[in-house]
Amino acid sequence: MKNASSHHPVSTAAPSFLSLLDVHARLNEIFLLHQEALLMQDIHLARERLLQFERELLAHMMFEEERLFPIYERAGRIPGGPLELFAGEHRKMRLFLDRFKQRLDGWIPPPPDLKRQIIALFDEQAMFKHLVEHHDLREQNILYPTLDRVTDERERQQLLHLKGRSRS
């Protein structure tokens, strides 16, 4: 039975960490825009979009590492979702990003075999996208639902409010 006396002034929709899936979707979109620029061989645009992707991905991962991981530990040992796994995937993503940036930096001025090099980069980026896909799925199925379970509505609201404030 519902508690009729509880009236929250803030929001009627129950906050959930699953709302962070919107961030994942936005990141995927920016990465695709980066790849579209690569297809057009517009290296400057591709670089600009990669840097935007990096900024937003790093902000998201930092939010997860600093704010969410400590809370996730409250749940104890979760099968299929040890904290080191999430942290390790973040580390791998950062390494991929550094390599992508190095490649693009080497394309100013464009080398004669630029098209071949772009194909090689796409191959590498396919591995990255695979890693991200698995990581996001694990967060969707394990990390975020567990965080919903070990927090109350007030704490969820506070934390999810924080992620909106990006320190550029």
Ligand SMILES: [Fe+2]
């Ligand atoms: Fe993550």
Ligand SMILES: [Fe+2]
């Ligand atoms: Fe995430």
